Amino acid sequence: MNVFDIIGPVMIGPSSSHTAGAVRIGRVVNKLMDGQTPEKLEIVLSGSFAQTYRGHGTDRALLAGIMGFRSDSAEIRDALEIAKERGISYEFIKRDIPGAHPNTARITYTLADGSTGSAQAASVGGGNIRVDLINGMKVDFSGESNTLLVMHLDRPGVIAAVTTLMRWEYADLNICNFHLSREQRGGNAIMTIEIDNMPPETLIEDVRKLDHVTNAMLIRRL
Amino acid sequence: MLKYQSIQELVSAAEERGLKISELVMLDQAEAMEQTPEEIYERMRRSFEVMRESVAEGQKKDLRSMSGLTGGEGYLMKQYAESTNGGLCGDFLSKAIARALAVAGCNAAMGRIVAAPTAGSCGILPGCLVSLHEDRGIPERDIVMSIFTAGAFGMVIAANSSIAGAQGGCQAECGSAAGMAAASLVEVMGGTPSQCGDACAIAIANQLGLVCDPVAGLVEIPCIKRNVSGLMIAFSSADLALAGVGPKIPVDECVDAMREVGNALPAALKETAGGGLATTPTGVKLRKQVFGK
Numbered sequence: 264m265n266v267f268d269i270i271g272p273v274m275i276g277p278s279s280s281h282t283a284g285a286v287r288i289g290r291v292v293n294k295l296m297d298g299q300t301p302e303k304l305e306i307v308l309s310g311s312f313a314q315t316y317r318g319h320g321t322d323r324a325l326l327a328g329i330m331g332f333r334s335d336s337a338e339i340r341d342a343l344e345i346a347k348e349r350g351i352s353y354e355f356i357k358r359d360i361p362g363a364h365p366n367t368a369r370i371t372y373t374l375a376d377g378s379t380g381s382a383q384a385a386s387v388g389g390g391n392i393r394v395d396l397i398n399g400m401k402v403d404f405s406g407e408s409n410t411l412l413v414m415h416l417d418r419p420g421v422i423a424a425v426t427t428l429m430r431w432e433y434a435d436l437n438i439c440n441f442h443l444s445r446e447q448r449g450g451n452a453i454m455t456i457e458i459d460n461m462p463p464e465t466l467i468e469d470v471r472k473l474d475h476v477t478n479a480m481l482i483r484r485l
Numbered sequence: 486m487l488k489y490q491s492i493q494e495l496v497s498a499a500e501e502r503g504l505k506i507s508e509l510v511m512l513d514q515a516e517a518m519e520q521t522p523e524e525i526y527e528r529m530r531r532s533f534e535v536m537r538e539s540v541a542e543g544q545k546k547d548l549r550s551m552s553g554l555t556g557g558e559g560y561l562m563k564q565y566a567e568s569t570n571g572g573l574c575g576d577f578l579s580k581a582i583a584r585a586l587a588v589a590g591c592n593a594a595m596g597r598i599v600a601a602p603t604a605g606s607c608g609i610l611p612g613c614l615v616s617l618h619e620d621r622g623i624p625e626r627d628i629v630m631s632i633f634t635a636g637a638f639g640m641v642i643a644a645n646s647s648i649a650g651a652q653g654g655c656q657a658e659c660g661s662a663a664g665m666a667a668a669s670l671v672e673v674m675g676g677t678p679s680q681c682g683d684a685c686a687i688a689i690a691n692q693l694g695l696v697c698d699p700v701a702g703l704v705e706i707p708c709i710k711r712n713v714s715g716l717m718i719a720f721s722s723a724d725l726a727l728a729g730v731g732p733k734i735p736v737d738e739c740v741d742a743m744r745e746v747g748n749a750l751p752a753a754l755k756e757t758a759g760g761g762l763a764t765t766p767t768g769v770k771l772r773k774q775v776f777g778k
Contacts, residue, residue, distance in 0.1 A: 264489070266514045267528065269602045269639035269648070269665075270610075270632055273535050276592030277551065277704040279604045280651075315702040318552040318775055320595050335535075340595045388649045389603065460519065 272390050273335045280366055281312070281319035284386030286339065287406060289328020291394055292370045294412075294480040295380050298331055303373040304353040310365035312386075313357040322355055325368060334390065364393070400444045400453050406482055408439055408457040413470055414478040417445045417452040424473045425454065432469060436462055451477075487513045489640040492682050492736045499678040506668075506678050507633040514633070530629045532599045536588065536611035542596045543587025550593035552775045555705045559587025577620055578720065585612030585716040589709040602639045602648040605655075605704045606662035608712030610635060613666045613719050614673075623673055631672045635665035638685055645737070646744035650697035650756040653747030655711060660692035660743060663715040663722070664736075670723035684719075684726035686736035691718050693739075693746050696754035698761025701772035707762055 274283040306325055308316055316322050320339065327342035328334075330349070338345060346353055360367055364385030371381040383396040392406050404410045415421050422443065429436050437459040445452035462481060470479040487510070488494060499506045511529075515522040542548070544563050549556035565572055566579035574582065589608035592598045601610040614631070617623045639648060642661045647653035667684035676684070692715070700706040725731075732739070753760035762768050 264640055264643065265518055266510060266525075266633060266636035266640065267532075269643065270529065270532055270636040271599055271601075273532060273597065273599050274604065275595050276598050276604050276607070277595065279600050282595070283600070283604070311702070315776070318701060318703045320551050323595075335597055337597065388651060390600065 268389070274390060275324075275335060275337070275339045278319045279390040280386045280388050281315065281321045282324045282339070283334040283390035284366065284388075284392050285312075285321045285324035285368065286328040286332065286334040287390065287392050288368050288382070288384040288386060289325045289370070290331070290333075291384060291392075291482060292329045292372060292382050293331045294482055295382060295397065296372060296374060297478070297480070299374055300349055301329070301351055301372040302375055304329065304351060305356065305371045306353065307356045307358050307360065307369040309358065309360040309363050309367040309369070312366050312368055313359070316355070325370065326353060329370065329372070363395070367395075369396070397453055398451070400446060400451070402444060402453060402455045403442055404440070404455050404457055404482075407484060408459065409461055409484050410482045411456040411458060411462065411466070411470070412480050412482065413454040413456065413476060415452055415454065416475040416477065417449050418475045421473070421475050422454065425456070425470060425476075428469055428473065429466070433462060433466055436460055436466075486517060487637075489637065489644060491645070492638055492641050492685065492740070495637055495641070496678040496682045505630070505634070505672055506637060506681055507630040507672060510633040510637040511630070526629065529632050530625070533614070533625070533629050533632060535597060535599050537615055539588040539591045539596060539598045539607070540584045540611060540615050543589070543591035543594075544583065548590055548594050550590070550703075550705050551595055552701065552703055552705065554700070554703065554771055554775065555593055555709055556590060558709060559583055559590045562586050577616065578717070580620060581612050581616040581716060581720070582713050584615050585609060585712040586709060588612065589712040593703075593705045593709060601635070602643065602661055602665065603650070603658045605650060605708045606658040606712060606715065608709075609659065609662040609715040609719060610666045610669065612712065612716040613670055617670070617673055627673055631669040634672050634681060635669040638665045638668050638681075642740055642743075646740050647747055652755065653743065654695060654750045654755050655697040656689075656692050656695040656743055657747055658697065659711045659715040660689055660695055663688040663692060663719040666716070666719035667722040667726070670719060671726050674723065674727055676727050680726045682736040683731045684723045686732035686734065686739045687722035687725055688718050689736070689739040689743055690732060690734060691722065693743060696750060696761050697756045698754055698763045699756065699758055700763050700768040701775050702756075702758040702763070703775070706768075706771070
């Protein structure tokens, strides 16, 4: 924790959990899509998100984040209209997700080329979030540290390739948490690597070049 | 490096080194965040700038919340303060009240604010500090620096108690904000580090037990006006501390008491809209008005 966790975030109101946290959940999806504009969004709201989303602007906040706006962007207020202008067809569905945190959203997107992806995350208070699922695979990161997500095929040596790259090319970076999840042996897998310090953007490009890595993204600390 | 495990730690460290708490905290945070003190200061100055923008936005006449339940409070209070030459509270305080209302109203209307420490309690610190800057002519640098003291106290409160209504009730949000603001005010007015702790203790002690009972679960009723009571308590607590009327219970024990009281509060009174004002006949009617059922 630092002093700007208390004096901050600078955000669009009214609620750090239901608005600022929701933007941040949306931004995870924006990163998943590599900043592309989706054609279609299905957004499931669970628990308290489902009950009170309109009064807190949670729907606007999620869409704004998905479109790449930040939690202090004035555009959040007009996010429904901006999404329409951009030709994004979206649907909000109120449905309780069993066992999920009370403030949970599950977002599924479809891109112009027909590819799809999804994320499920909870807003756990003070604008902080916890991401639970990416493309159906279990992850567990809070966004309190800088988080590197590496999508890859489950092959021997991929983890070593990533950490070796970090060791030799980015010697300052210190990993504070590591989590691996996979669909099945040899199938799609995802590494969640939380890092104390702020990695440069070139790390993402370098990781993407590694064998068997399908995508990489960086989610910066709140 | 500071541990932020007790307010006494901050007070003692500042007094030992002959620094203000804010100076100590800025240097410490710069080191912890691997930035220069100037960078950290500039980020805090920008936060204060946003606070001033929120005041201006929130005093617009036609401002309304997303739900339509609230709006215009900052405008009305400012008009009243100006037209009555300060109403009952006097010129300085009545304008400060208008500012706290304005920022909280700006938040409810999806305007830009600085959570301090939360969005629900975001009007208290700006109400106090923008008023000292604009109506008492305190230089910006002193004001911005004092926010480091508020932030450091908030870090201790968050670690040892809570700053979330869902965990500790409104005492954890507006109570913490008032305690933080009181410490800032004392420092700006030239008080000692120890008096900063005293002011925080008095402010927290005066809001122990305050429940979080938002109508329809929205950050509007009673949140917007609770920013005003938090601001009044911050000012009176700071004046008491500066006058030498210290607390009888030390500040860290007040924070511990806040945690215990928060734990003892039933879930219905911790941001679930299950009790208090939220379940009064009018509270229920307003909820139906916004959400249908």
